[in-house]
Amino acid sequence: QQPVQSPQAVILREGEDAVINCSSSKALYSVHWYRQKHGEAPVFLMILLKGGEQKGHEKISASFNEKKQQSSLYLTASQLSYSGTYFCGTEGGDYKLSFGAGTTVTVRA
């Protein structure tokens, strides 16, 4: 019941864009996105709720398609600080928050 993320890894040059996808086999109430730097705890980026709007944070935004049980995270004009592992977390109304395997993003100068 873990969500499935793709791609597993992506390498970008500064200024390039990327999309990370997250899909679930069960109906979702919310989708959470986090970024983890090596050796540290994950840091919250944004949450998308069923019936809510697309969220944005600076040049990182996300969408949530409830019918398809999918979410996408958009990294726009990437910066070196965007490097890290991105996790999507899904919750289906039962408070059980499960995470995908993560997508490693490497941004190079």
Add this chain to the structure above:
Amino acid sequence: SQTIHQWPATLVQPVGSPLSLECTVEGTSNPNLYWYRQAAGRGLQLLFYSVGIGQISSEVPQNLSASRPQDRQFILSSKKLLLSDSGFYLCAGNRGQAEAFFGQGTRLTVV
């Protein structure tokens, strides 16, 4: 705001020894609490979650157990550690379906 306190940061334990990791929450009441394990370079595996005192849901059959003796306290335990229990253990909490906050994690090495 909500803060998750987790300790110790690093732990080295011999095979067969017991384990007790404690997580406490500050800044909110009646949180949902979670224990995750992360193997090196891998994803976050949900081990246990709790929606209230004494209510524990186990996600993966394993050598570990969890307890929630107080509203803002979540404990991860093992009677006898295995080598495969090594990993980075993270406690997290949230209210309802809101964003989750993570503790700083415990890096456990079983030798």
